[in-house]
Amino acid sequence: MIRSIAVTRDKKIRTDLPYQELNSPDIVWYWVDFSMPTEAESEKLSEVFHFHPLAIEDCFHFLQRPKLDEYDGYQFLVLHELNHDTFVSDELDIFHSDRYIVTFHLTESMAADHVWKRVAEDGAAEHSPSKIVYHLIDKLVDDYFPPLYKMEDRLSEIEDEESHKSPQTVINEVFDIRSDLLRARRTIAPMRDLIYRLLGIQTFDFVQKQKAYFNDIYDHLLKLTEIVDSNRELTSDMRDSYESINSNRMNSIMMTLTIVSTIFIPLTFIAGVYGMNFVDMPELRWEYGYPAAMFLMGVIALVMLWRFKRKGWFNIFK
Secondary structure, three states: OEEEEEEEOOOOEEEOOOHHHHOOOOEEEEEEEEEOOOHHHHOHHHHOOOOOHHHHHHHHOOOOOOEEEEEOOEEEEEEEEEOOOOOOEEEEEEEEOOOEEEEEEOOOOHHHHHHHHHHHHHOHHHOOHHHHHHHHHHHHHHOOHHHHHHHHHHHHHHHHHHHHOOHHHHHHHHHHHHHHHHHHHHHHHHHHHHHHHHHHOOOOHHHHOOHHHHHHHHHHHHHHHHHHHHHHHHHHHHHHHHHHHHHHHHHHHHHHHHHHHHHHHHHHHHHHHOOOOOOOOHHHHOOOHHHHHHHHHHHHHHHHHHHHHHOOHHHHHO
């Protein structure tokens, strides 16, 4: 789908103009949005707007790192939008000049839809191509916060629920969250570097004129990076904690098995010896042989239990 919105010299907004009317002297600036375009619609980037082949190629080679390229008469930006469900980046490409802005995205873009609606509602006087670029970037960055806050809340819930779930279940969930955080960081960190680069380029008037606003976006990205890093550290601590709990439980189980095995080894030996049934074994015909053997086994078991208790092995059951 291709949609367009244009602002005339008398400050009126016109939508869905034919391509040939976009360059009319009556048009001050326009915005064309390629939303999930077909192959035929995508060819308009070259046939109608005559953008550089490398820039057009970048639109289709998913996934480019967020970047800024300058061409003759316009700038080309690659931005990343964070998918709230999969935490995978969706690409939003922007062609910008003083007279137009062209956005291209192969998937649905919440940021583009939001800013498009805002432009239509606010009126022509409130916007320009450079302001739309700012609003798009600002919306992209703002949309990074909800999923990260959601993960942060979930980690807090896991800490509160740790006594009600098995360690393996908790560890699996923590690892899933850690993977999502890693994917989110792959989106946020390159965007932070891009905004830093934009702030440092003095030749880009559309940034320098709104430097305070772009600085605000950069501050948000720094905060997002801190949130991701702190939560990743938290998941590492939780993982280590649960691995330690599992290790302690395994040690308890092994000590329990060791106690049981150690006690029954001599008892099994005695039972095995007198189970051989040789004819010349004198104890087999002794009247008190069975009670004596059972008494001896009992004494051995009690002595060994006493020794284990003195060494503190039974403290693991407390």
